[in-house]
Amino acid sequence: MSETKLDHRFGPYGGQYVPETLMPALAELEAAWLSARVDDDFQAELGRLLRDYAGRPTPLYLAERLSAAAGRTIYLKREDLIHTGAHKINNALGQALLAVRMGKRRIIAETGAGQHGVASATACALLELECVVYMGAEDIRRQAPNVQRMELLGATVVAVEAGARTLKEAVSEAIRDWVTNVADSHYIIGSAVGPAPYPAIVRDLQRCIGDEARAQILEREGRLPQRVIACVGGGSNAIGAFTAFVGDDDVELIGVEAAGEGIDSGRHGAPLTAGGRPGVLHGSLSALLQDDEGQIAEAHSISAGLDYPGSGPEHAWLRDSGRATYVAVTDDEALAAFERTAQLEGIIPALEPAHAIHYALHVPSDSDLDLICLSGRGDKDLAEVLKLLGR
Amino acid sequence: MMNGAERIAAAFSGRKGRAALMPYLMGGFPDIETSLGIGNAYVEGGADLIELGVPFSDPLADGPVIQSAGSAALAAGATLDLVLGVAGELSARLPIVLMCYSNAILARGTDRFVDEIAAAGVSGLIVPDLPLEEAPATSKSCAAAGVAFVGLAAPTSTDQRLAAIGAATQGFLYTVAVAGTTGERGDDSDYGEVIARVRSHTSAPVALGFGISTPEQASAAAGAGADGVIIGSRLVREAAEADQPPAACKTLVEQFARALR
Ligand SMILES: Cc1ncc(COP(=O)(O)O)c(C=O)c1O
Numbered sequence: 001m002s003e004t005k006l007d008h009r010f011g012p013y014g015g016q017y018v019p020e021t022l023m024p025a026l027a028e029l030e031a032a033w034l035s036a037r038v039d040d041d042f043q044a045e046l047g048r049l050l051r052d053y054a055g056r057p058t059p060l061y062l063a064e065r066l067s068a069a070a071g072r073t074i075y076l077k078r079e080d081l082i083h084t085g086a087h088k089i090n091n092a093l094g095q096a097l098l099a100v101r102m103g104k105r106r107i108i109a110e111t112g113a114g115q116h117g118v119a120s121a122t123a124c125a126l127l128e129l130e131c132v133v134y135m136g137a138e139d140i141r142r143q144a145p146n147v148q149r150m151e152l153l154g155a156t157v158v159a160v161e162a163g164a165r166t167l168k169e170a171v172s173e174a175i176r177d178w179v180t181n182v183a184d185s186h187y188i189i190g191s192a193v194g195p196a197p198y199p200a201i202v203r204d205l206q207r208c209i210g211d212e213a214r215a216q217i218l219e220r221e222g223r224l225p226q227r228v229i230a231c232v233g234g235g236s237n238a239i240g241a242f243t244a245f246v247g248d249d250d251v252e253l254i255g256v257e258a259a260g261e262g263i264d265s266g267r268h269g270a271p272l273t274a275g276g277r278p279g280v281l282h283g284s285l286s287a288l289l290q291d292d293e294g295q296i297a298e299a300h301s302i303s304a305g306l307d308y309p310g311s312g313p314e315h316a317w318l319r320d321s322g323r324a325t326y327v328a329v330t331d332d333e334a335l336a337a338f339e340r341t342a343q344l345e346g347i348i349p350a351l352e353p354a355h356a357i358h359y360a361l362h363v364p365s366d367s368d369l370d371l372i373c374l375s376g377r378g379d380k381d382l383a384e385v386l387k388l389l390g391r
Numbered sequence: 392m393m394n395g396a397e398r399i400a401a402a403f404s405g406r407k408g409r410a411a412l413m414p415y416l417m418g419g420f421p422d423i424e425t426s427l428g429i430g431n432a433y434v435e436g437g438a439d440l441i442e443l444g445v446p447f448s449d450p451l452a453d454g455p456v457i458q459s460a461g462s463a464a465l466a467a468g469a470t471l472d473l474v475l476g477v478a479g480e481l482s483a484r485l486p487i488v489l490m491c492y493s494n495a496i497l498a499r500g501t502d503r504f505v506d507e508i509a510a511a512g513v514s515g516l517i518v519p520d521l522p523l524e525e526a527p528a529t530s531k532s533c534a535a536a537g538v539a540f541v542g543l544a545a546p547t548s549t550d551q552r553l554a555a556i557g558a559a560t561q562g563f564l565y566t567v568a569v570a571g572t573t574g575e576r577g578d579d580s581d582y583g584e585v586i587a588r589v590r591s592h593t594s595a596p597v598a599l600g601f602g603i604s605t606p607e608q609a610s611a612a613a614g615a616g617a618d619g620v621i622i623g624s625r626l627v628r629e630a631a632e633a634d635q636p637p638a639a640c641k642t643l644v645e646q647f648a649r650a651l652r
Contacts, residue, residue: 015524015525016522016524016525017493017520017521017522017525018451018520018522019451019452019519019520019522019543019545019567020522020523020543020544020545020547020548020552020556020567021545021546021547021548021567021570021571022547023522023524023545023547023548023552024547024548024549024552025547162458162459162462163448163449163462168449172449172451175451176451176454176572179451179452179570179571179572180570180571180572181570182547182570183547183570277497277498279494279497279498280492280493280494280497280520281449281494282449282451283451283520285497288494290494290498292498293470293471293495293498293499294447294492294494294495294496294497294498294499295447295448295465295495296448296449296494
């Protein structure tokens, strides 16, 4: 109907499978982002916040002891060191500024691990916006410290009791809130999922990860990495890490999903790895865990941030087009990598990127130079991990 | 034999000045047999058409009552085929408009899905998460099978969108009364504005739904010019709470039918 300028489709994936009520808001959002992203004042303000408030650029760290363990050079892109402790703040700050620009003073967000909820609550505190965060009741239990942080920051956390009471249900409830309050609210989706134009906007806001890392590794090593490895829940840190390298044909891009209790167990969060028929969840067509009738299956992962049956549409296309590869790592393997990283490097990673680290450490490869996106820090996971490790 | 669009048109034109009553039925809730009983009760209570919902795990356009009825139906073993069995029985009595989310359609394959619902006697199809931009393949299949592909208009739709939706819709135009999900709403509603706006963009009958939960609201909608009134969550709640869902739903439908006379 209107002229499309942001990506709506990635190959066959993506689209806008939402109630009509939201279609005008998606068009408004697209127009706002198209103008904001070329507006010098907006970009200057976002750049200032990312630098002075959040702490960008984040360091690229040569992890010598992990490298020794893996038998190849491993660099970690330290998103764990950014304000609020995960890459989610890159997107939350950008979209909160965009909401202000659109005149919307009420923010809706969903959260799984709590990192996107904390990031949104933080951006809202800073910009004087009202913030409502939907979170599955099971995630509220396993990520309790983040619930307290959100509330301290002034956000309202709403427990979602439907279904498996995790990220999928939280996203659904956030979308229902948005359908109801679309006139004065902006929905800050937390990953590279959802109806167009969200996957493109989230990618634009997260691509700083890979843009910085590419320049940093060229400066340090004088060459590009052989592999860029990132964990994939909905896919925002991964698309952020990959985008700068997509045109570098020699750089392998590897997304690591949650194999949960094992792909064969059916209890996992790895739709891209498991394959199968694509489907529609939360407004876009992509790789999806579902049954023969098209009912969405429950995902399972030890890490709340990867516990999602869907995936970002651009990842589904990167997979089909052969540009990126998707693999999966189990709960137990991620736990082991969590502990190993703490002991070898003095870095407690979030459980989500622990999946990526396990893959780099244990799956044989000819690569001699890996770049891993360490998407967040593990403080939020401590209580749960110590319980699982029986301490 | 009339095709689906013609059957729907006849249901709207046969009502002699009063608004058509279209109660919503969650297929398979609380179980398949009872849902058929409730559907028959709707017929006997004075319904003109029935909107039959296919239960879905993640219904984005639905509020808590229809969400939990859908989950309960799935837990009780509802499948598309079983719901189409209900459609088959009911379509002998009234035109059936199927409400189904897009992933269930994709799972079966769009053409096959549409052929199967047509074979079950379904007259129209509403897909709440398939806006105009995503609808061409489905609406084309429907046209080929003689099923009316019913468009949705919202209070937030721009005039430009309403014009396109109003021109494309078949059978009637499903007009969402409020920005929001399905669910009972207490406010004494002023439906005049949304109906007038939508009507200026379509020649199809305008049916109003979402939030209409009392006979007073139904008659307000009819008074404001709606050609049809859709009652959803109020009836589904009755099915959830009543000891004898068919009898209780029949009484309720009678009250709505009386309000529209
Ligand atoms: C630290 C961290 N990494 C990764 C993820 C997964 O999200 P995404 O795939 O969008 O990066 C999350 C989500 O909560 C997270 O907190």
